[in-house]
Each structure stands twice: as C-alpha cells, then as structure tokens.
Amino acid sequence: MTEATLRPRPSEAQLIALAGSSYELILELQDASGAYPASPTFSAYKGYSWFRDGAFIADGVSSFGGVDSAGRFFDWCTGILLGRVDQVRRIVDAAAAGTPVGDVEMLPTRFTFAGEEGVDDWWDFQLDGYGTWVWAAVEHAKRHGQDLARWEAAIVLSVEYLVSSWRRPCFDWWEENSDRVHVSTLGCISAGLRAALGSGCLADPLRGAAEAADADIQALIRERGTIDGHLVKWLGSRDVDASLLAVVAPLGAIGPSTDVGLATISAVSSALNVDGGVHRYLADTFYGGGQWPLLSCMLGLAYARSGEPGAALEQLAWAAGTIGADGSMPEQVRDHLLDASRRDEWVERWGPVAQPLLWSHAMYIRLAVELDLSTLEKKQ
Template sequence: MTSTDTSGIAELAARSVQLIADLQHPGGAYPASPTFSAYRGYSWFRDGAFIADGMSSAGAVDSASRFFDWCQRMLQQRGDRIAEIVAAEAQGAPLPDAEMLPTRFTFDGDDGDDDWWDFQTDGYGTWVWAVVAHGERHGLSLDRWAGGIALSVDYLVATGHRACFDWWEEHHEHVHVSTLGCVVAGLEAAADSGILAPDRADAARSAASAARARIEGEGVRDGHLSKWVGSSEVDASLAAVVAPLGVIPAGGALGRATLDAVEAQLCVDGGVHRFTADTFYGGGQWPLLSCFLGLAREAAGDRDAARALLTWAAGTVTDEGFLPEQVADHLLAPDRRQEWVDRWGTVATPLLWSHAMLVRLAVQLDVLAPAEEGRR
C-alpha cells in the first residue's frame, strides 16, 4: 500500500464514520442499508454491534453508546418473553424456534410484520461483547447497560446451545461455529466485566465453557474451524471468531489453520466469498469479509496481508462513495444472480456493516486515527 493509497483509504474511512453517523436513527439503531428493499427500516443486533464496534474504535463514542442504549431497550421491552424462554428451558420443555427473540427489529422497536429467518443467537452475544469492549476502550461504566447485559446472558444461557440460523440466515437445522463463537465472546465478556451478580456470572462462565468445548471438539475438521458442527467446509465468518472476537487465538495452530483455510478456499485476489456453495446474488465477494480476514491476519502479526485486504475492500467503493454488500467481479454462481436482482433489486449499497468493518480495520492498521472524542 503506497502512501497515496493510505491517504485515500483514510479519507474513505473518515467519510464512512460520517455516513454511519448521519444515517443512525434518532433512537440509536443503525440501519442495515437505507435503500435496499429487504433491509430497509430494520436494524440487526449482529450487524449493528459490529458497526458500533467500528464506530467506537474510531472515537465516535456517543454514536456507539446510543446503539447500545437501543439494544438494551429492545431487550427490556421483551423481559417477560425472555423469562418465559428461560423458564421453559429450565423445565426441560424448551419453546419452539418461532417463539425465540427476533434477529432484527424496526428502528422503533417492533419485531416487524414480514416473514424473516428469525431465530439467531449470534447477535445477542455480539452486542454484549461489543458493549463491554466499548466500555473498556473508553473508560465507561457498564452500569448504563447492566440490565440489557443481564437479560442477554439469561437468554444465551438458555438458548445458545441450540441449532439456529447462521449469520447469513441459512441452515437453521445446524449448530454454526461462528454463532457459537459469538455466544462465547458475549458470555465471557459479560462474566469478566464485573457487572453481573455472582450467580449469573457463574452461569455465563459455565455456558461459555460448554460452547467453547463444543467449538474445539465438534467444530474442528482437518485442523481448522468448520462451518457448522459436523461439516468439513469453512465459512468466512469464522475469521471473526479469531478477530475481532478473539475466541480462538490468532497465533495458535487452530487460528492459523482456520485463516489459511478461509483464504485458500474463499479468497480471490483479496476479495472474500461467504462460502463455496453461495448463490446469493451469484455468490460474490464481500468487502466486510475481507476486512474480517484482515483483522484476523493483523492479530496474527501479518500486517502486510491485512493491508492488502483493506486495499481490496476500499477498492469496491462506488462513484458515490458507498461500499456495497458484495461485488460481482468473481461470482461463484453467475447464473443465480439475476433471480435475486428480480426479487430484491440491485445489491445493498451502501451497506453500513461494510463501511464499519473498513473503519475497524483502518483503525487497527493505524490508517485512520481515532477522533478526539475517543481519546480519554
């Protein structure tokens, strides 16, 4: 990466922070994409938590805090529902998937009135990990979010072991390793934060230990993490389990083998596919996944590889200055692209998650300096 490239990426990252801030809902929610037909009007805990982590890393403290406030409200409004889920699990009669918490909410806090692939536990772990990291990064008291953290821990202890939809809202019949990674990250962060009552902290540690054992036992194939328990494939979301979540050490044998497998099977010229059988919009390459792999490579000490991945992601920017969800330069299933265009329109652009992951990697590589708001 030349100095000119670095300057251009820094400018793109700074504009990305401003774009996310401008599009954030007054109530704190981050829209997934302001114009894409299937995402418009909704915010995800998972996507939003990673967006908030990117904003927090860039020094946009208030923006990230307001998103975490919104998460807490979503949970507190559903406190009775969580109690019913927890009680049913304790009685050995778990409620069906349809009665679990949704994976996305309207900005005002409703579940939404259209069908979606809703039962996903990853977001509930990810937001807890992100809010604890936010507090540590900026010296903030977690008391502000204690209620939401506690409710999330209760929910994850009760449901985090169950099969559910993955990050991509597919394959609800499997236990996904990246989902387990999000659960472990959230429960361990909460247990170590000091914000939980002792009995709840013990429950969080026990559930995290069980999930971690399952990852390292049933979730490994040929020396690397697998897409789901029992699979031999990989998924690009597994890079996040290495970094930024930090569940699997980047420098260890399992972390290195996982990153090598993701790169060998899913990365072409710096652009990363979700998984080999992907047909969504033809199975293109995702800038946010290149940034996840870049964060993991940086954590493993390979900053040159991380810079190359950042450069590729920045190169997907449109003439309008937007980063898309995916690009069609190297499609895995080109014959399947048009059916999605016909169904939902062109690819989501801008996707705030893409912008946020570029910001997060740019900060990690010292390409973007955090704003003064975050220097405390």
C-alpha cells in the first residue's frame, strides 16, 4: 500500500460515496471483540485500539446509523473498565489520601483487541480517552434512544477516575509532553463529565464531585488555557494545536459560537490550515509533519457548528482528496511537510504512514453527516 498524495477535488457524488465506503470499511475491520483497530497494517498500531480514537470512530459510525457497531465498541470499553475495578479503586483512594500513584500505575490509553495491556513500550498515560468514550456513549444513546444501563457501571467508574485525577499532567493526543496539562485533554474530560451528568447515571456524592470538577476545569481553561481570547496547547503555552478543535466540535466543551470558540477556530486555521489540510502543530516532525485528514474534518465540524457550512464543505473536499487508489484514507499526507528532513527517520522506524487510519474515515463520515449532503444514505 503506497502513501497517499492529494488528488483532484472530488464531485459531490464522490463525497457522498466516500462516506458510505468509509462506513463499510470501518465495519469490515472492526474486531469481533468490538474494538476498532487504529490501523490494521501500520506496525506501531497493529493489534491495538485506543479509547480516544475508538470513541471518535464510534461516534462517526453511530451518526451514520451504525447502532450495533458503536454499541459493541462501548461494550468493549465497559469490559475493560469493569475488569480493572480494583485498579481504579487504588487510584481513587490514593488520590484522596494525597499520595497519588505513579504514572505507570494509571490506566493505559490503548489495549489489545482482547482488552489486555500491550507488552511493548508506549507513551501510555493519557486521560483524554476516558472522558471521550463516556461522551460518545451518551451521545450514541441520545441519538438512537438507547438505554445506557449496559454501560452505566463503566461510566460511573470512568467518572470516579477522572474526578480523582484530572489535574495530573499526562501525555497529549500525540503521545508527547507528559509534563504538561493539555487543554485538549481537559476538554475531553469536561465533555465526558458533562455527558455523564446529563445521563442520569450519577448519584450523589459522585454527581456533586463531577459538577465541581467540571466547573474547576472550565475555570482553569479560562484562566490558564486561554491566551489572546483562544485556547492554547497546554496551560501556560501561547501555541495552538489542532486537537483543540475537538474541544469546540464535536465535543462542545467550549461552544463553537462563543467568543473563545470562534477565536480558537480562527487561530488554529490561521496557524495550521494550508489550503484545507490541517497540521497538528507548527513544531511537528512526525513523518515530517504532514497534514491530517481527520484534523481537516474536525476544522470542518467547527466551521459547520459556528455557521460556516461553505468553509466546512471545503474541508470535507480536501479530506476526500487524500483517498488512496484502494479507497483508504491515511493518517497524514506529505504534500506540505513542516520539516521534510525528518520524514525518512520515521519511515525507517515504522514503515510508510498508517493507511487506512480508521479515525480518518470516521471523522470524514461525521463531517459528511453534519453537512447533511442531499443524497447521503445512512444505514438503518
């Protein structure tokens, strides 16, 4: 499979068709356990599923009508969490006692399809996925009139974990900067807490603790995670990161039409968007620092929800233009690298860029559904 490069702008019919083929590809690759593989062939991702990536994949599939597929992913998350009740209790109790456990004792960010922790080294302590999966499960239940009972115990456990630990520095979405508190991570946690609070799953005193934690997170974002009116990469930073887009849309932890939401969309687009292709952050050197289709779709979602559907459609078209000859979408493309001198070292280490990346396909679906393309046929 060769690394994708940009193709001519697709027609509306092709944009619609790609949503359907993306849906079919994700369902075809979903593991029997319910886990969504990050990428079935990429050496560093093969055999693993992330709570964060998987939650966004499930949300995309759910928005297209994939009730059973998304539900099976949430079942997978639930099984993993309920199998680690004792670990979560130790983490929560240690935090309450003022003697928090070390990072290596926290819940990992990715698991094998069988729900086990990997044996290879990884930058594993990330909190964002435990908020994101709760948000996605609650959104799915609301969207399809589903009962949350089968996931309720795991939602409660996730909220206990997040309430106890949300202040801790951890790795960001990109497995970097473990000594920082990242605003995108805080946004994912806030979205998960708010979803849980609105779900009816929480009883006091946990409900009160979750309300207090969310209020503190929002205050912290305003006080130290916002510079010049827009969100920043981590507390105290002045830089932006494209993961901030998710805080605005689809998570909605910061409203897309609020002053901060609009300023964040503008700042990220100005710094990281080149002709529709969105970079992760300006200092990115991973595979040379290319443009990511999934981030282009997140910018599109932010545009759509802030009242700019034309700009959103441009983002969808750019993402569709990254499709490979086999119909798969990559993690990133190399047409506009930030540091081309760093690309080869990653190719030598892990091989060509991940393709297909299921998260790319899912974010494309999510934006296509948001735009409600005239003849888009969702699965029933």
